[in-house]
Amino acid sequence: MTKNLLKIDYEKYSLANGLQVILYPDQSFPLVAVNIWYRVGSANEKPGKTGFAHLFEHMMFQGSQNIPKEGHFRYIQEAGGNLNGSTSIDRTNYYETVPANYFELPLWLESDRMGFMLGGLTQEKLDNQKDVVMNERRQTYENQPYGLAWEKLFSNLFSPDHPYSWPTIGWMEDIAKFELDDVKNFFRTYYSPNNASLVVGGNFEVSRMKDKIEKYFGGISRSNSVPDLVAPGQNIFETKKIIMEDNVQLPRIYLAWHTEKAFSQNDAAIDILSDILTSGKNSRLQKLLVFEKQIVQDISSFQYSAKLAGSFIIVSTAKPGVEPETIKNEIENEIKKLIAGGITEDEMIRAKNSLKSSYIYSLQKLDLIVDHLNHYNFFLNEPDSFVFDLLRYENVTREQVIEAAKKYLLNAHVELNVIPKNSARQKK
C-alpha cells in the first residue's frame, strides 16, 4: 500500500531552451506550488569570493526588468501565497505556493528574473542586501552559541581548495567585497534555463499549464554551457583535533568522517547506521550516554551527503563537569562494539518503520512534494523516485550497516571541541 501511495503521477519534458519541466497534477487541494532549482550553489564559488551564491539569491528578490524591489513579496502576499528561496552547497532554489487560481503569477515572477534579472539591478540594492546578509550571518551564526562550529568543522574536514570547505553564507570579509560586476557575471554564467529545472505541482490542468510555461519561459534564451564542478582529489587525511572557545556554558564535541556522496552505494546504509546510533531514546548512544551514564545533555548524528562528497557527523553536548575526551572514548567504544557485535533485528525494524511512515507523512504538504521531485531529478535524473528511495532503505541489511561503519568510522577524522571561554586558561 505504501508503494502505491508513493507512486507519483508526473510528466517531465524540456523546453527548446533546455529548461527541464516537471508537472505533478494533484487535484486534492486548491493550491499550486512552483519550485525552481538552479544547478549552482556555494560549491561553484572560489576562495576569496565565498557566500556569493547565497547573496545572489537575495538579489533575486530585489526585482528584475518588470518587477519592482520587494515586488515578489508584494504580489505573492496579495495572492495569499507564500514564497522563499534557499541556497545550499549544490543548488539554489526558489519557490511559491499560491491559491490554484493564481498559478500564472509565479510563472510570470520567476520567468522575469530568470530572463531579465539584470534589468532591475542597482548599486543601492546590492549595498542594502550585503548589509542584510551580513546581519543574517551575525544572527544565524556569530551571535548563536556554537554558531561558528560548523564552518570550523568543514574547513578542516575538506582541504582549502575543496568547494565544500567554506560555509554557504560565506566569510564576512568576502561578503563585504562583492561588486555589481560579480552579480552580472554570476547571473550570465549560471542563471539560464538550461541550468534549471521547474516543478509545478497541484490543482491545474496539464495542457493549459504547458501553454503558460511555454509562454513565460519559452522565449528566454539559453546560455553557453555551464562550467562543470570538479572536486579536487582526496588528499592524504590525518586525524585532527581542534579546540575552539565560545560564549557557551557547556562543552560540545563534534566528530566528522569522510563518507560517500548522495545516492552512492553505502549512502542509505550510513543513514540507517546514524538512526541506530542516535535516533530516539532507544538508539545506542542516546541510551548509553543520555539515559544510563547521563554524561551528555544531547547527542545526534547524520550522514551529510551531497553531490561531490559525503560526511558523517556526530555532535554531543557534555553535561557540566564532563570532558569531551570522555564522550569521545564512549562513542569510539560503542562504534567498535557495533562492528564486532552486530545489530539486532529489532534495531533494524525500528529504524525502517520510522522511515517508512515518515515518507507517507511527508505527502501531506504540496510544497514538500514538489521540492522532493526537484531533489530526485537533480541527483537521479528521475523525479518520481520516492519508491526507489524507500526501497534503498528497505533493502539495507544488518551486514551492510556494519560494513559501512567498518569502512568509514574507523578512519581518520576531525574532532572539534567547543569549550567555554577562558576554561582552557583556568585549567593551566
Add this chain to the structure above:
Amino acid sequence: MIDRSTAPLPEKLTIFNLPEIKELELANGIKLFFVRKEKLPIVFTQVLLSAGSKFDPGMKKGVGYLTSLLIDEGAGEYDSLALNGEFEKLGSVSSVKSNHDSLSMTLLSMKENFDRSLELLSKIILSPWFDEKDFAREKKKVIDRILQLKDEPSFIASSAFDKQIFCDTFYSSPEIGYENSVRDISNGDIKNFYKNNITSTNAKLIVVGNLTENEVIDRFNKYLGEWKFSTRSNMVFEMPKRNSTKIYFVHKENSAQSEIRVGHISKKRNAEDYIPTRIMNTILGGQFSSRINLNLREQKGFTYGAGSSFQYYKEVGFFEVSTAVNIENTGAAIIEIIKELTGIRKNILPEEIDLAKSYLIKQFPSRFETYSQVAKNIEQLLVYDLSTGELKDYIQKIEAATQNEICSSALENIFPDELVVVAVGDRTKISGQLKSLNGKDAVELDLSGNILD
C-alpha cells in the same frame, strides 16, 4: 514577444470547502472534535489539556513543564525505553508539549496502526510511572537546559520582556522555570500536578483522519472510558497595567548583535476588535512587506528580519516587535520601531488595507492543508473558547472591516508611550545608544529578567 509589463490576472476562484468539524462526545462526557480527512491513510490525534505552567504550584515554577517531559517516561507495563520502542515499531510519532495554558499530547500514525497507537497513548494518560530514576534524570536535564539558555540571546530577550510586561502574574516566568525553582521540585510535586490537572475534566480531544465517526468514538470509548474526573479551583488572573515607556538591557559580552523586543500588554483574543487589529498588524509588521520589515531590513539594512505580532494567552494578549540588529544600530533601530508604532496610529492607506485583506482572505484555505494544520485551527478555538463560527465567518469578517475600524484598532491597541523596550547586547556598545533615546540610563536586568541593583 509577450508583454511582461503587468502581472497576469487570477482566474476564477477554485472552490474551497471548509472542513466540517463534528462535535462528538465520549460516553464519559469528554468532548471530541473530529474532522474526516481522507487524502492519506493517516490519523492525527491531539489531547488538549487545560494543564499548562500557569497551574504550577506556588513558587515551584517548572512543575508543569517537567510533568510534560516525564509523563511518557514509562506507562502501563512498559518502562521508558520499551514504551518509546513500541511507538517506533509502529512508525507512530507521539509527543508531549506544554505552554503557559495547556499541555498537549499529539499522535501521528498510519491508519492501520491507529488502534494500537491510541492504546499506547491511553497508557501514558491513565497510568504513567513517574519513576524516581526517570524523575532525577529529566530534572537534571532541565537544570542543565536552563544553564544552556543563558547562551541564547533570543531566549534571554523574550523572557526579560515577558517578565517586565507581565509583572508578577503567572505569565511572567518561562515555562521551563528557573534553576532554583526546579531544584526545589520533588517527584511528589509531579505526581500531584498529574493528579490535579491531567484529568478528563480538563481534556478535549481533536482527531483529524481517515476514519468514520463511529470508528473514532468506539476507539476512544474503549481506551479512555476510565479516565477520572476532578475538580480544581479557578486561577485568578489580575490584569497587569501598562506603564510609561521604560528601556531595559541585558549585558551579553562581545555579542555580535542586539536582540530587541518592544511592546506591551494588550487585549484578550476574544476582544471585539480582533479582526481589525489583525489587519492593522499585517500592515505594521505581520508580513515581509510590512512597514517595520521594509524599513529596518530593505531600507536600512539593520537586520535580517523584523516583525510585530499580537500574541494571545487565555487570559491576556500582548503586542511585541521582535528583531536582531547589528550592535552599532541598536539605538537607531529602536527609534525606527517607535516611529512605525507612532505612524500606524496616524495614517493607514486604503491600498495597504486592500493588500492586507487580500492576503488574509486568500491565504485562509492553505491553513487547512495538512492534518496537523486542521487540528491547529480547532485547538485555537478550544483554547480561547471560540465557536466554530469563528472559522466559518472569518473571511466575511475580514471583508467587512472598515478603514475606520482598522485605524481605530491602532489607536486602541498600540501605545508608543507605554512600551517595554529590551535590548540584549554588549553593555559597552549599547548603553550610550540607549541613553541617547530618552536621556536616561537604561535599567540593567540579569539573565532572568530581574532588575539589577
